[in-house]
Amino acid sequence: MRLEEATWALLQETLDVYRDDPRVSAHVHHQITRLNDPLRIAVMGQAKSGKSTLVNAILGEEIAPVFENVLTWYHDGPTPLITAYTVTGAAHDLPATRSAAGTRIDLAGWRADQIRDIVVQWPIRALRNASLVDTQPEAPPTSEVDAVLYLSRDVRAADLDALQQAHLSSVARAAPVSTILVLSRADEIGGGRIDALLTARQLARRHHRDPRVSSVSLGVVPVSGLVALASRVLSEEDFERLQGIAFMPRPELDGYLLSADRFAAAGGGELLERFGLHGVRLATTLVRTGHDTRAKLGAELARRSGLGELREALNQYFIERRDVLKARSALIVLEELLRNDSRPGAAELLARLERVIAGAHEFAELRLMATLRAAEVTFDDDLNAEAHRLIGGNGGSVAARLGLEHEASDAELWALCSEALIRWQGLAEDPGFGFELAQQRAARVVVRSCEGLLAELSEARRFGYAR
């Protein structure tokens, strides 16, 4: 039985046991509904770490923050609709008007302390499989979300502590990591130098190699939210302005670009707001070096901002694994519920839950991924990389697991997969390699993943499609 199915069955049985308790039933119903809802990704981080800017960059719209320091949900929907829920639970629609300058939301005189949360429905492709939650700074991680994008400007100890907080329940321990660390405001590194984003990439790699960081995050992605957003909302007018500035005489331009004050004094205030000083420096340089259309400039800015990588990471780590992540958060909620509200039958359900957790190969993979990242178990470098890949560390698809970048025939896939299976079986069982128990156990998880791949391939062959 797959993990999602097992989770669903467990939730249904909990519903049976607690059928006379309306509060718990409602809670469980909510979890069952959530299994079919899109994945919920929280955007977390300390104050001023760039959460709202990043949300805007992902959405491609300047919506966030609707309200400073209010929990805001972003879902995909047919029409733009912004609803504020007050502390008392009443819903109020907030009218929004879109214009060239961005989206303006009429707050209708509400104060932040009157509002519990805001739900933004926006027709955006990026949100089809997942919804985003813009959280309050330093809010504790909630079970309402399945995965976390954690934003940090310079990966401090406080950030790592906050991430560690999330791993307290036994389900969370069974499937430890559902976080991507975002090195945010990457454009400000090194005082907004032109190569800030390249530097940020190096820094991200360095952080990722640090076991303290990799034990709490699936990956470290540098993103400049400001540049990313600018690239997405870059208008023809903006481009013309940038072009005008870029082709000024060099000494004059350099003088303007020396400081934000100077640039603003020269009439660049609006561009500065939109791009940041680094963004302006980068954009003017790009325009001068041949990115002579809006589209070209926009594409290059997007590429440099790290947004693409972030999307890829979101897809690879979260969207592809959404069923497991949703099951995980449902099980975390269920465990807490069963532990806090015991009654006849609850203990049995808890035991079943523990069996599901222990038996779920998806969790075993996540666990192994975390131990490999934290370097608690290691083989040599090549084997580490292969194990990581086979258990889905680079993406859950068959091709990603086998490390193929090109299209491959079924026969080729089959051959690669069998080869990996045999190799890892040997590593798991042959005492000749002199592996320790932990390493053999890790190898067995990889073997199980290979077997799963083969099963998937043979199923695909029977039904004539590949996942």
Add this chain to the structure above:
Amino acid sequence: MAVVAPIWLNVLDETSRLCQAHGRADLIEWLRQKRAQLLDSQLRVLVVGEPKQGKSQLINALINAQVCPVGDGVTTTLPTIVKHADEASTITHPTHVEIGVPRGLLASGMVLIDTPGIDNQDPARLKAPPADVVLLVSDATRELSVTELNLLLHLAQSHAHLAVVLTKIDISPHWRLIADHNRQQLAGVGVAATVIPVSSALRLAAATTNDQTINAESGFPVLLSRLMRDHSAKGDELARASVNLIVRSVVDQLAAPLRQELSIEDSPARSDTMSRLRDAQRAVDELRRCSTSWQNTLNDEMADLISDLEYDLRDRTRRILREVDELFDEADPLTHWESFSGWLDENLIEAAEANYRWLVQRCEAATRRVADHFVDYGYGYDALPRWSMRVPDDLAERVSIIEQPRIERFTPSQKIFSGLRGSYGGILMFGLATSLVGMPLINPVSIGAGALFGGKTVLDDSKSALKRRQTVAKQACQRHIDDFFLRFSKDCRDTARQVQRMLRDHFTALTEQLQEAIIQSFRRAKQAADLERNQRHRQIEQRLRQLASVYEQAQALVAARVTA
């Protein structure tokens, strides 16, 4: 002209003497270091802040030289001391790095200290190097964080001159808003620190192009003039302010334990009294328990004793009675009474004496057993009563001499009479029988038979008289012994009761004496403690007054500065 020591130095030394009086060697050492630092003409400028705020770059920009390494990741890992030297030099110590650079700014004696970024550390645990001026570096892309404010509050306790340097104003379009916000926050938490916005990038750019306007824009002239002013004020104003803070901190540290001692309403003394009171109560309770138990012991012992003694006496008298019975089964009281009564007296006296001796022994044993209860109170056999029992000398006199019962004798006339009565039957019986053969009524045969019968009757009567006498004697003896038993056992019981009463009185008195002693000792201890506490109070108050006076002197240092 003799150099007059500045007034702040006097205050500092006075404080040091106070520390000496309070026995705080740690504070003295700290004061000594501070004193040396204040007398030193160097101005030590400490640069602190969270990681990646541009601390090292700030120092580089201040002296226009790339002396501190600047990187994109966390770069500074050791405190770095930058001071003047004729030739550029770098010395790496295990705990810090010393860099010498030939710069005019530093030549006047300014020392810049770069520190690693403070990441998630408790400010109270922070070991900041000694410094005259502290610059907290926070970049202009965001407001002061809670950590930074806490750090400032902590630093403000020991550093008179603080400043918040807002760096990277070149890349932040809204740095003016942030600076205002920070100023408000600082005012809100009550930290007297000026906010100085600077841009190291602009300053370095100005240095390469030698452009004065850019230099002015960088904000560094403001920062530099501030540092110069601090330097020139070091010997007076800065020192006064520092001494004020130092004295305040020392006085706080010295006064805190004293105030605590006063405020918790003499808690040590009081708790001492309370514990003494509890001890006394416990002792009194203990004594009460002891008193109950010794009373029980006494009652039990005496009850046992009385019943045992009675049994013993009964046993002895019965044995005598049995012997009397045996004696009078054989002997004729008529002939043996004299010797018998002597024997009986002797035996009864002996029994009485033995019984009384036993009573004495048992009483002593009981006394000892009761006295055992007082061993815990330090009484051995001292607890025994001063008097002791003896067998009274007049015991023999208490036993009355048995009265001779009225013993009926078998007199000769009675003998004749009973002989005649017996012979009459014999004569008549045989006379009648012989008359049948024609003999007269009185004939030799009948006379013989009469004599025979008469003798028999006399013998029989004499025997029955003896029996009667013996019975009477036995009854008399029994009565006598009963009387003796009754009287003597009553005597014994009375004695035992009397002893019991005396023992009770004696031990009750002892118990009361002990209780009185406990209460007395408690009262004395309390008085002593009260006295000691009052003395301590006076001492503490005096010390607090001393501290207050030094504190006032220190305050006067700053007040003088304000009016000057």
